Amino acid sequence: MSISPTLLIANRGEIARRIIRTARAEGYSTVAVYSDADRDALHTRDADRALAIGGQTPAESYLDIDKIIAAAQKAGAAAVHPGYGFLAENAGFARACAEAGLVFIGPSAEVIELMGNKRRAKDFVANAGVPCIPGFSHSDPGGSQGDDTLMAEAQRIGFPLMIKAAAGGGGRGMRLVQDAGSFAAQLRSARSEALGAFGSDEIILEKALLDARHIEIQVFADSHGNVIHLGERDCSIQRRHQKIVEESPSPAVDAQLRERMGAAAVAAARACGYLGAGTVEFLLDRSGDFYFLEMNTRLQVEHPVTEMVTGFDLVAWQLAVARGEPLPVTQQAVTQRGHAIEVRLYAEDPENQFLPQTGPVHHWREPAGEGIRIDHALLQGSEVSPFYDPMLGKLIAWGRDREEARRRLHRALGELQLIGPKNNIHFLRQLLQQPGFVAGEATTAFLEDANWYPAQPAPDTWTQAIAAALNHERHLRAADRRSGRANWRSGDHSLPLHYQLQCDAQELHCRLACRGGHSYRVMVEGRDFDIEVRQFADRCARLTVDGVELEQRFVRVDNALFLLRDGRQWQFVDTTQAPARTALAQGSGHITAPMDGCIVEIHVQANQAVRCGDTIAVMEAMKMEHPLKADRDGTVIKLAASAGDQVRGGQLLVQIEPVEIATGATS
Template sequence: MFRRILIANRGEIAVRIIRACNDLNIESVAIYSNADRDSLHLKMATKTYLISDDPIKGYLDPDLIIQAAKETDCEAIHPGYGFLSENATFARKVVQAELVWIGPNYEVIENMGDKNKARELMQKNGIPIVPGSDPLNNLDSHSRAKIANKIGYPIILKASSGGGGRGIRVVYNESELESSFEACKREALTFFKNDDVFMEKYIQNPRHIEFQILADNYGNTIHLLERDCSIQRRHQKLIEIAPSPTMSSDLRRKMGVVAVAAAKAAKYTNAGTVEFLLDDDNKFYFMEMNTRIQVEHGVTEEITGLDLIGRQIRIANGEILDLAQSDIHAQGYAIEARINAEDVNNDFLPNPGVITAYYPALGPFVRVDSYIYKGFKIPPFYDSMIAKLIVRATSYDLAVQKLNRALNEFKIRGVKTTIPFLINICNDKDFRRGHFDTSYLEEKLQSLLPQETKDESDLIAVIATALAAQFEEQ
């Protein structure tokens, strides 16, 4: 087993990887910027390494990270999610530096990261894909319009190297096509340094279903059941459920077989996710493959009893997968709610600041993955997610009720969070019944927004001001 691993990430996922390392008796090295100097992952790691004074640069510089791994005598690098986790160049450089990359082969990352290559590969191997096009950049506007008309509106424009909800535009008619194409291309270049854009038929109001894959280096590949990720805003997931509350066992079996076939077609190893769109007629289409651990991996861990980060490390260390598909069964239902430091009544604007009180939810089958604590100052430079609340119960209905209870117990003061908004979702009858798709939040957003309430510290200040004014009058 590895003696020491460098974690090329920060925040919640860095804490999660350190815990997996501790369980396997592996030392961990946490990198950080000055903005992250007080983050929990630094307090938990065996060693720490200042990667850069700049809040972003160090986390995105493969050479600096590899240098850090070498200087701290690490044998492997775990990229987590986000940042460089799906960067084929980084993965290749890690291997060339004679370090172990904890993830799939860099060629697989490159092929699956290019949406057009991935579609082509899946189509060649009989995996159902959404009708679409090749890259559109070298075509004139007339040709693009012709392709869109052939596919049929609405269509969706996507960055070939996209991910995380970036570089996406839905187009409902020809008059919107060119402006949307140019906007999508600009965003693709900004975020992915590649402005290639293609189009697909837009499947209206589908469910977003993803299958967790686990594969070793010896050809053994299984899936760990599915997650329903349909509750999302602007293509960003807010709540994830495992297994799907409305999927039949027959459909689960069919999609699982296809997910494993897709992973094998890609020659996939380690942990990854095959994502599908599922329409009202239970027809499903390959959307993409995520070549990393997912934010929502915890719900799969809860229903299967498997440590996915630990499995990633063990597979990268050369272990044979000691599981067969017949060993995988769901133990009830698990739900994850992402808690973000955001002002939901101000278009979900990030709300960084100092945590003045922190009381995470507790109780049976309640889990909190986080990196914050009382007195911690949330930096303004990173993703706004500050915690993940995960619950498990024997049925979907009981899991929703447990999530509701846990969210009401969860207290974070000093910054605005999405907790009140998530509570409203839990109380919505359609969510409780499992009646939702990717249009759920778009259609219900206004009714789910919480009434604005002042933070306790604001109320104390108001009361103190009022009392002072009263004394002055006396």
Template structure:
């Protein structure tokens, strides 16, 4: 007899992702219960639903407190918890607390999360499955002398990275031997301050690379599939701005080889649920592993648009003990999809966040399933100053890349947001630039922005 799904599911997040998980629950007949801070207790995504106040507005006392979150889920009578992304989504303590208190965590087991959360063990696991790695130290660095030896072997420039790092913290570049000792000591200090772990390792710095990631889904029975790749090269300060699929300019043989290795690695580590492996495409066209995100990604919608598969619903089914509802042969990736993340920021003023009241809000109309807007915003919504300023994600699909881009430009032209500035002008400039259309950019530049620069 197939296992049943959940009756009540706790959503330990806010804003757009909380709304997204709530929609999946509604489609499955599951009652969502939203955990909110004091600042979000009247959030539009909670309208008509049960809520539990986790604590004050500050994340550390609400969304980032794993004990409060699990306690709230238990008190609300929920048998499952979805962490969304950000906050505690990749925190093995939360997953472990859920496991020990009879709440099903919608994500991988805690021990798998711990494994992939440490960069060196993760790299070893990937190498064992045939995934290509960025050349570098085999483990954490013992001292500067070891760093010098590895750097001489792989060649400068090199990147010193925190073993427990993320978000660009605990990273330093050394372009020559004279910079190495300072880079190591600075990276160690920042890693200790940010993560409580001063250990660092060394990698060859790949400059001018492309950022490519592979969407994966697995169940507890050893079945794993990929849903294609996404290009996330357009970034600012390590924060993604635009994502698309398929990745333009990627060699088909390298794509297929990496797909197979990524699926194999997913199975070997005992992964369960939705996950994403991130790669850097080097100048020789090789995809080299960077890290695995053990959660649902913001940009999962891009893969959903091409595959027609609801990844959040599949996450929930898999967590409830079901086998994957599809095989690799069932996955059909159609057309080209692109996503723009729209934030309440002023790109002309160094991307300064702008909390405030949105007096008028309207989204573009769908065009036969080719335009999608994921949002929690309504007219009258007040953007709080405490959290990420994401307002919505606009996703479009077309038969090819140019058509998807043209459709996105039109959709962004129909998006109405009055009361706070948004990043829409920047996105339209990028999408209309020759550099973006001709695929002439890498992670070091934002094509078409600022306006007026050479294209």
């Protein structure tokens, strides 16, 4: 088989950029597609050509098969790379490509269909001799999915157990159920999310293996009958059943276990007639037994760690296999050199249940150094929209051993500069220093009780003092510009100035005394700081704080000052001249949408009594369902949204009037 040198990438962001990079190096002419929301995205600039496909949401753009096929034909492409995500595991898309005479970079539609359904995949690999987790998947197509049947099967399996969407993965439609009492609610929630994400609410049940390792094996197959594996990746550290840290090799896998797991993965791939890159995922328990989870019929987000320890370019291999070429190496030639660790960068709030975030990117600078790789599609001034996954990119570090890779990654996270939506950079830095991770002992339960990362309601006094000094400098320089006189000062500056800064929900009070020029004495929470602002340029200031010289990154947006300290972003708003705040803060009873999205369920009615913490509604945004909870006891006096409504971030959904709720009495 031969393919033309024109390749269309049916994806966006860092995924499209990653594929474009190798495709161009391999001599292909590349074509990108973009939605209305991605008109100025970096992947459209990297490609040789970019075609608009319209729409904003995935359904209107990157998930519209007809639009993608039409774009490929218009561009004169003879091959389509689906990337990972969107249509990468869509059998209908692979079939449509074939019918249109386009080479689909991936396995056949039949294999995608088989492995894309967890029930059928599990039955198939079990027949191939691959060990599977005990559970319920009713292998006959007419098997019951009724609530009573599923509850009976759950009781038979025993709790805790996992509810999983049969038609998909990525953590969507997946719920951990601890006991029978919560099964019905979790089943309803999993079905709803699965239907929205995959178009099917079919589910399977599996015994929950708690405190296990999530290990995946990278497999590759060509059209000449060769099937090999490239070792394992440890993906145990997850939140919401989505991976955030991946590494290769796994600290828990020795050469003998690697051979056994690799053989099982190759057997599964060979049995289904696989072609191209795929991943067979397992759970590994403490006894060394492993069980099949699923097979991903595509390249994975975390493939760079495999590339960095093997030296192979997996996208180049995908293109070669699609051209009909044999794999470039045999199993015996595959070796692992050193260690690689990857972290996923997300626009999310780790202090608020990892809630996805949106907004403009005010400042961005990527790290560099030996053994460092970063895949991203960020651009200063770009927007993190609510229409797509909140993953911003991934940062990877290679080292001669695991500890060197860990140290390099920790340093690189500290050098990465992102000011914009809240993100998980500081969280990841702290994670890499936890004793359990340093020792290589992290399991899937690692983040269940992340008490090592408590919410910090206010920045430390050092950061507050710097914010007060820079805020004061901002006012001075604005006054200088208005007066036309540089460094103009008037009045009695021997008296301290009082500044009131708001950081999240905290009101911070600072006193600042001018000591001549740009030197200040700043008083915060009973502590004094001597600060000199030596340089004050756009986005960067040179300071001396108590004799320590430092460079401070910052961004000014309207009345807000964003500071970047130790990978953590702080936002300070000057409220010194603002009127006294009203009670519309915490516990206001105004339940608003945290971002743009769709209301899936409303759990309350007008005049209903609720307690603080009760789930009021469920909304879907950025591919995940998010429960919205009451922030006080009271009575629902207003319902401003209904199930199915598209809502904007900040929009009022439910209003609760504070009243005392009787606790009841016992006799």
